[in-house]
Amino acid sequence: MSAGGLNLTLHVWRQSGPNKAGKIVDYPATNISPEMSFLEMLDTVNEGLITSGQDPIAFDHDCREGICGSCGVMINGAAHGPMKQTTACQLHMRTFKNGDEIWIEPWRAGAFPVIKDLVVDRGAFDRIIQAGGFISAPTGSPQDANSLPISKLDADDAMDAAACIGCGACVAACPNASASLFTAAKITHLGRLPQGQPERYRRALAMVTQMDIEGFGGCTLFGECQEACPKGISIDTIVQMNRDYIVAAASEREEKVEMGAG
Amino acid sequence: MGRLGKFWDSSVGKKIVMGATGVILVGFLIIHMAGNLQLFLGAERFNAYSKLLKHDIIELTWIVRLTLLVSVVLHAVAAYQLTMRNKAARPEPYAKRVPQVSTYASQTMRYGGVYLLLFIVYHIGHFTTGTFHPAFSESGTFGNVLIGFSTWPIALFYLGAMGFLSLHLYHGIWAAFRTLGLARPSGDPLKRQIALVLAIVVAGGFSLVPLAVKLGLVH
Structure with missing residues (x-):
């Protein structure tokens, strides 16, 4: 899809491993479909990185339906990004405008040490x-519906x-x-x-x-x-x-x- | 470690101590503010009120003073220790974090708290012991107030403290009921109308005294 594709600049936290020094690295994200989810946008950027022989951006994800709790990154200073009651995987790129800059960082807490890039423990x-x-209590077989x-x-x-x-x-x-x-x-x-x-x-x-x-x-x-x-x-x-x-x-x-x- | 020690060591326990001492201090502020407004009833009435507290019921006054001292110390020590823990909980800061719903009041609790602590020390030395007062008279509290606020910097320091106090109460009163487990579930949990009214009434009531002196409304 070439018409209507978004061209964005990403500022992504890159860190090669636990206890390693990390830094924000800038990446262009070109021709991004507004129908993509935020994680699909990262997938697209990663495909480009892999093709050019670079290390892809590591991030957690699993169900991509907003119910597993695996994904989650700080997007422009807000956890899971700008949309209320929405996980990062359910956030869609139509939320952003062409030319936007997007800051992507891992959850920051001493109790959540970074494993790699955007993945925290x-x-x-x-x-x-x-x-x-x-x-x-052992739950056993189901009780009658109204017994409790x-x-x-x-x-x-x-x-x-x-x-x-x-x-x-x-x-x-x-x-x-x-x-x-x-x-x-x-x-x-x-x-x-x-x-x-x-x-x-x-x-x-x-x-x-x-x-x-x-x-x-x-x-x-x-x-x-x-x-x-x-x-x-x-x-x-x-x-x-x-x-x-x-x-x-x-x-x-x-x-x-x-x-x-x- | 004993039960009390464990309670004090826990972040929730310390916060509960802050909430409980905060309620005591707010209760005192309301009475103190109402007492101060007797300034507008004239020198005789105001000095009689002062004599009542400092002479006639001095034993009761000391019980209140000790309760307040213990409350302020516990409130401040818990706040300091929790602040240090909270800062340590995020060793690596965000390059970009945008507060979404934090109020100005919640963001100024720490600075405002330090300002208020300094203010309390100055205020006791100013009007209770007279240490920082240029012409302190043990029996002439009304005159002490007029002279005490005769210079602008001191009146402004007091008004600044009341500004921070209103912010402190706006967040603190609302938060105390949640910290103490007393607030009922609400469809809009960030709403705090009671705290807003109390913050305006208490800080506003206190501010009337230096304002009235500076505007020449009391003689």
């Missing part, structure tokens, strides 16, 4: 989940929080590189459902503690995370996290080491 999120983002009563409000809040895909845009957009929105989404998702109750407060303590251990910053309620979140997770979940944390800290006690009677 988000293992810190996995470790926060491992600390308490689960329920231990749950209010519509709780179900709605839990489902909204469960929409989190763990992409890391909240950390990337936060001025403090805080993982509060991610952690709060998981705490809200499980803490508002009956199945999550037995471990609710232990979960809040353990996940918040792990969040600190990973070296994420704290929440100052700028609201940037909510704006950047491709799933529209609300900072109301952070209210829930803090409330559960307060109750947890006040009621925390040691688990009994010895067996109970019987």
Whole structure:
């Protein structure tokens, strides 16, 4: 497609490996179709780089349907780019104008070290989940649909929080590189459902503690995370996290080491 | 580490301490501001109010002073420590990051907080102990205010502090209810009308005193 193709200038962060020095490198992106997704535009640029014997730009991606949470880069200073509630793979080049300059950088956080170019290690999120983002009850075969009563409000809040895909845009957009929105989404998702109750407060303590251990910053309620979140997770979940944390800290006690009677 | 130690060590715990101490300080500000407005009721009434606080109920005043001192220290220490952690959390800065919804108030919390801390130290030395006051009189608080604001730089320093205070309250009051887990879920979580009203009333009420003195409305 030659007519209507976009000619852009990319400023891309290039870094050959972990702990290596990196820098912004400029690339032309010529004759880009407005129907392409942002990642397809990068694919096109990479084809050119490979053909000319250069190292292609590394970036994370998987489903390209906006549901897996693999992709995500800072595009012109905004996580996942300029479109609200949209992942980088679902962002289309029609959002840009011919002649635009586009800055593309990896998520920046000490807890998300760069592996290569735009790819960062988000293992810190996995470790926060491992600390308490689960329920231990054996689920068995499905129960009758109405055997666990749950209010519509709780179900709605839990489902909204469960929409989190763990992409890391909240950390990337936060001025403090805080993982509060991610952690709060998981705490809200499980803490508002009956199945999550037995471990609710232990979960809040353990996940918040792990969040600190990973070296994420704290929440100052700028609201940037909510704006950047491709799933529209609300900072109301952070209210829930803090409330559960307060109750947890006040009621925390040691688990009994010895067996109970019987 | 004890339970309290763990709470203080956690980023959420420290922020909760900031929210709780912030609520105490806002409560004090409202009473302090209302008390100050008695300046407009005349010298006799104002000096009597001052005598009540500094003499008649001095024991109660000291309880309040110690509570406020502990609150300010905890608020400032937690803010400093969290700021250092937050800066360390992003060792490599972005070449380009564009804030999308950050308010001016949220972006000036740290600088404003430092300004307010310096202001509090000066203000206590100015009108409570008289250390920085050119002609301090123990029983003539009304006169102390008139003389205290007679020079423009000092009046402007006070008004500047009230500017930062209004920004600090606009973000802080709204944030405190979220930090303390008290805010209800909202369709527009960034909305903060109560904080806006309180910020204008408190900072505006305080500002009336130096403004009235400079405009010659109180004698």
